[in-house]
Structure formats: C-alpha cells, structure tokens
Amino acid sequence: MQGLTYLSIYGVMAALFSSPANARQAWGWFGLMAVFVLINGFARWFAHDFDYGDTTANITQNMRANLGKKLRTMPLEVLGSYKTGDLNASLSSSVDESVMMLGMISGMFIEIVLTPAVVISGMFFIDWRMALLLMIIMPLSIPLYRRKRKSGIHEKTEIAHANSALESDIIEYIQGLPVLRTTNQTGKNANRLYRGIINVRDLQRSSIWGNIINMVMADMLILFALVVIAISGSIWVGNGTMSIAAIAALLVIVSRLMEPLSLFLAITSVLDLMNAGFARVKAVMKTPPLEVVRPQSRAQRFEIVFKNVEFTYHGQTEKALNKCTIKIPGQAMTAIVGPSGSGKTTITRLMMRYADPQSGSIMIGGTDIRQISQKELESYFAVVFQDVYLFDESIIENIRMAKSGATDEQVIQAAKAACCHEFINRLPDGYHTAVGDIGGSLSGGERQRISIARAILKDAPIVILDEPTAALDTESEVAVQKAIDTLVKDKTVIVIAHRLSTIAGADQIFVIDNGELIETGTHTSLLENHGSKYYALWQAQLNGKKWNIG
Incomplete structure (x- = not known):
C-alpha cells in the first residue's frame, strides 16, 4: 500500500503538469492515495x-x-x-x-x-x-x-x-x-x-x-x-x-x-x-544438563561409596580428587578432615552431583548416582553450610523452603527442635519477621539454627555438615551443637571439620590430602600413630590453643 501511494504521486504530477492542468484528474489521484493510506493504516495497526x-x-x-x-x-x-x-x-x-x-x-x-x-x-x-x-x-x-x-x-x-x-x-x-x-x-x-x-x-x-x-x-x-x-x-x-x-x-x-x-x-x-x-x-x-543414565533407579539404602574417583575442576589442571576410594556407612557419622584445599568439600559436592567425575563411580545404596534423577537425588540430602544463606522473606517461609507443603505447626516443631523457637518469639513479628537481605538482621548463630531447622523439616536420610560451628561464639556453638544432635539422629552424617575436637566422637574419620585418602580410623586409633597426618593436625590445634600475645 505504501508503494502504491508513492506511485500515485506520478498521477498527481501528470495531471497538474498537463496543459491545461487537469484538476479533476489530480483530485481523483489524491482520492486513490487516500484509500491506499487508509488501508496502510489499518494494515499497520493489525500488524x-x-x-x-x-x-x-x-x-x-x-x-x-x-x-x-x-x-x-x-x-x-x-x-x-x-x-x-x-x-x-x-x-x-x-x-x-x-x-x-x-x-x-x-x-x-x-x-x-x-x-x-x-x-x-x-x-x-x-x-x-x-x-x-x-x-x-x-x-x-x-x-x-x-x-x-x-x-x-x-x-x-x-x-x-x-x-x-x-x-x-x-x-x-x-x-x-x-x-x-x-x-x-x-x-x-x-x-x-x-x-x-x-x-x-x-x-x-x-x-x-x-x-x-x-x-x-x-x-x-x-x-x-x-x-x-x-x-x-x-x-x-x-x-x-x-x-x-x-x-x-x-x-x-x-x-x-x-x-x-x-x-x-x-x-x-x-x-x-x-x-x-x-x-x-x-x-x-544450550548448556546440557547432567545425563541420567538408563535405567533410572532409586536408592533403598544410604551408604555412600566412591570408587577410584578422579575429578578436576573446569579450567584447572591439578586434580581435586585422585583415585579416591572411600565408603561412608549408612546411619553413622563420618568426618572428613584435612588441610584447606585438600578435597573435602569436593567429595560432598560430587555425592550431590555438583558435576560428574572424569573417571570412577559414586554410588548411594549400591545405585550409581548417574541413574538417579536430579530431583530424587536432591531429596536425599540436607545440608548445613558454614555460611548460611537466608532469603529476604519471613522466618517461617525460610524454614518452609525445605518442604513447601509443611504446615505452620510442622515448621514450629522443626524450629523448636533446632533450638530457635525462643529467639524467634522475641522478634517483633515472631515467625513472620523478615530476615533482611541474606538474613542480615540476624546473628550468625541465629541464622545457623534456622538453617538447621530447615534441614530438620526436610528430614532427608543424608545430612552434610560443612563446619557449621566454625565462626560462632561459645554460647551460639553450644546451642547449634544441641540442634545438630537432634538433626542427625538415625541419619547418614558427613561432617567436614577443621576443629578436630568437634568430631572426636565420629564413627570413622577420613583424612584427605592432595585429593587422596591417606588415613582412616577413629579419633583414638588415629592419635595412636604419632607419625600420622591426623596426629600432626591434632598437635597443631593443641599448640594453637596455647598461643598468646607476648
């Protein structure tokens, strides 16, 4: 229609430049142009x-x-x-x-x-x-x-x-x-x-x-x-x-x-x-998800086995884990210790399928985790991190995130079990108090206990504790430790620890160094070997407690 409108200009010009000028013909062309413009307007509107x-x-x-x-x-x-x-x-x-x-x-x-x-x-x-x-x-x-x-x-x-x-x-x-x-x-x-x-x-x-x-x-x-x-x-x-x-x-x-x-x-x-x-x-x-290998399966038991696992983070050349073979028994507490960067966190990440290892296999209850759907695998784990992330929502909604269908009463029971019911009730709006950006309106110990309440509400069979008391004062640590005791009952528990005194009662301890398992045992058995890495770590922490400003 626009092209025909432009061409009609020639008709107007031809009528006006004729000798004598033909006004009637020019007005006819103007009328035709008006029709084309009108159709063009309707076409643009609907387009x-x-x-x-x-x-x-x-x-x-x-x-x-x-x-x-x-x-x-x-x-x-x-x-x-x-x-x-x-x-x-x-x-x-x-x-x-x-x-x-x-x-x-x-x-x-x-x-x-x-x-x-x-x-x-x-x-x-x-x-x-x-x-x-x-x-x-x-x-x-x-x-x-x-x-x-x-x-x-x-x-x-x-x-x-x-x-x-x-x-x-x-x-x-x-x-x-x-x-x-x-x-x-x-x-x-x-x-x-x-x-x-x-x-x-x-x-x-x-x-x-x-x-x-x-x-x-x-x-x-x-x-x-x-x-x-x-x-x-x-x-x-x-x-x-x-x-x-x-x-x-x-x-x-x-x-x-x-x-x-x-x-x-x-x-x-x-x-x-x-x-x-x-x-x-x-x-x-276009980022591909991690492939779920057929046939899909579900874990019936919750012991975790790493078999010759090798893993290197993307963009790095040094292996984070090197031929790592470990067995974490079900319904027991296993502690993982070692120097910073030794591969402790990598182990917990891989069992939750943060990424797939370059070689080796990881199994839960005898089932390769690559055969378990992501949603199913996520339901097996409750994690309490050292750095707690809370959303800028009310406390009750932050806890309810672990189980979206939970009733208010179930949330409150989880909060009581996590020893945070009392301090929540002291807040201006109780359970409906907004925690601020990243939970900034709460103390570290309070955020940690809400995180534990979230994990208690989820009631997952495997619990990962990533140094949850490392940054807390003594009073907060006692409250958080009491909440953890409730959380880990009858669970497969994996604890990443730097303070060895907190894992002295673990059923077994893995000592990791440079991505490899170098020692396994209980706290007592590992200390009996004075040449062990665990003994050296223990002595270093004892000496640290004696440090003072001279």
Whole structure:
C-alpha cells in the first residue's frame, strides 16, 4: 500500500503538469492515495498487535520461564562459572533486548525491501530507464548495511560483556562495602570497579563514533541518489524523452524511499544489541544438563561409596580428587578432615552431583548416582553450610523452603527442635519477621539454627555438615551443637571439620590430602600413630590453643 501511494504521486504530477492542468484528474489521484493510506493504516495497526496485545509480554515471560528451568537443571559447576552479573543480564536485560524491538525492526526491514520493490515494478510502466536506475542505486545500501552489522555485532558483544562484568563488580562492591571502608578502598582505589567503568565508557565512545560515520555515509548515499536522478532526468527532459511530471514525481518518491532506509541503517545498532542479548540467552539455554543414565533407579539404602574417583575442576589442571576410594556407612557419622584445599568439600559436592567425575563411580545404596534423577537425588540430602544463606522473606517461609507443603505447626516443631523457637518469639513479628537481605538482621548463630531447622523439616536420610560451628561464639556453638544432635539422629552424617575436637566422637574419620585418602580410623586409633597426618593436625590445634600475645 505504501508503494502504491508513492506511485500515485506520478498521477498527481501528470495531471497538474498537463496543459491545461487537469484538476479533476489530480483530485481523483489524491482520492486513490487516500484509500491506499487508509488501508496502510489499518494494515499497520493489525500488524502491530503484538505491541498493544500480550504477545510480547508472553514471549518474554516464556523465555524467562525456560531460562529458570535451565538454571534448575544446569550442573552446579557450570552455574558457578558464571559471574552474578552475567546471569542477571541473561534473565533480565538480555531477554528484553532479544524481543522488545523485534516487531519494530522486522516491520522496518519489510518496509525497506517490499516498498522499493513495488515502486520499481510500477516505475517500469512510467519510465523503464528510471526503474533501471533505481534498481542500480538501491542495492548500494547493502554493502553499507553489511559493514554496519559486521562492526556493530563485535561492538555490541563487547559492550554486553563489559556491562555484565561491570554489573558483577557493582554487586561485589556493594556487598563488600563494609570491608572496603575499613581498608580505605571505596573510591578510585576500588581498582577493578573503576577499570570496569572506564572500559564501558571507552567502548561506548568507540561505538558512537562508528554510528556517526555510518549515518554520514547513509546521508551521502541519499544525496548521491537524488543528484544522479536529477541529472539524468534533466538530460532526458531536455531531449524530450521524459516529462517534467515524471522527473518531479521520481524525485519526491526517491526522497521518501531513502528516508526509511536511512533510519533503518541508523538503528541497525538495535539489531546488534538484540543479537548480543540473544547470544547470551542461547549460551545459557544450550548448556546440557547432567545425563541420567538408563535405567533410572532409586536408592533403598544410604551408604555412600566412591570408587577410584578422579575429578578436576573446569579450567584447572591439578586434580581435586585422585583415585579416591572411600565408603561412608549408612546411619553413622563420618568426618572428613584435612588441610584447606585438600578435597573435602569436593567429595560432598560430587555425592550431590555438583558435576560428574572424569573417571570412577559414586554410588548411594549400591545405585550409581548417574541413574538417579536430579530431583530424587536432591531429596536425599540436607545440608548445613558454614555460611548460611537466608532469603529476604519471613522466618517461617525460610524454614518452609525445605518442604513447601509443611504446615505452620510442622515448621514450629522443626524450629523448636533446632533450638530457635525462643529467639524467634522475641522478634517483633515472631515467625513472620523478615530476615533482611541474606538474613542480615540476624546473628550468625541465629541464622545457623534456622538453617538447621530447615534441614530438620526436610528430614532427608543424608545430612552434610560443612563446619557449621566454625565462626560462632561459645554460647551460639553450644546451642547449634544441641540442634545438630537432634538433626542427625538415625541419619547418614558427613561432617567436614577443621576443629578436630568437634568430631572426636565420629564413627570413622577420613583424612584427605592432595585429593587422596591417606588415613582412616577413629579419633583414638588415629592419635595412636604419632607419625600420622591426623596426629600432626591434632598437635597443631593443641599448640594453637596455647598461643598468646607476648
């Protein structure tokens, strides 16, 4: 319809430049143009129903829902390799950038392709020489478009990565601001954040210069087209082979055709932004989940066996575990000790299928964990970490996360068992008190006991305790230890410990060093060997207690 509207300009010009001017015919052409414009308006309205309807909102919602599903199945090793800012960008701005402008851009693209095609086709019936001239001039915009896209994709990808890195740095800066203030690193001395800001500025500055150059080149193309048509038309009018009406109409038509082309070339950066955003979304979506080997099975018992397990973290060369073979009995307490970085946490991560080992096997109750679905495997474990993460929700909802269908009474019973019922009742809104960001309104001991209440409510057959009392004062440690005693009854318990005095009563102790099991035994039997690694660790801790400022 737009192309036919432009072609109608020739009819108007021909009627006005005739001798004498034919006003009635001109008004007829104006009426036809009005019909084309009206149809064009209706077509545009219905073509953009995705804007005023809920299509765009549904697409973005579905993309975020699919990304959420992917995050739930993504191997934790891969998830941990992302910076927080990268995932934030993928779930928020990248989704919007991929979808929100799609309708407008696709409409403009159709317009600059289809409208000239209609005009050139109609121009053959007016003057074939001008039609051929347009066929030669219009494709000159293609190299300009390709140049713009080639440079733009690289620029926008770099800017997207820089913005993601900057977002991560900002989050880290805000979370670490109390520490930064104590070390006088809050201003330009916060070097990484400052470098990130400067990097984004430099990339944006480079992108702006590139856009200006492309816009100037697009304007030059329009002027070139108008000059060529004006000169050619003047020559043909001069020798009597073209009418003044035709050249006048053509100059108006070409100027109108070039306007959307110039605008499209100017905003191709939006395409590059969409491309970069969608690339980040695809990078997350294409991450394969850990494969569940057929036939699927379920564990009936809960002893855990590692057999010749070797594991190296992604991007590292040194093995975190090297031919590790251990057996953790069911319904007993097993402690894992060793120097920092020896592989203790890696063992607990792998049994929860943080990632698959490069070789060897891990079995629960005689079943290879690769045959157990992720949801089933997660139901086997309750974990109490040293660093507790609480969500900015009420206390009752933080505990209920362990079992979404639990009643208020069941939550309160778990809280009582975890020795946190009394301090919760002292809070302004009791169980409905919001704990703040990361549980910041509570003390370390209080957060730890809520974490234990969560684990008690889950009632999983395997309990992992990752040094839960290491950072607590004596009073809090006593309360937390009492709560742990309730948690571990009749469970398969794995304790990662640095303070050896806390695991003296364990049924067995594994001593790990450099990713290998070097000693096994009870606290008493290991201390009998004065040349053992465990004996050296024990003596080091005893000597540490005697340390004082001289």
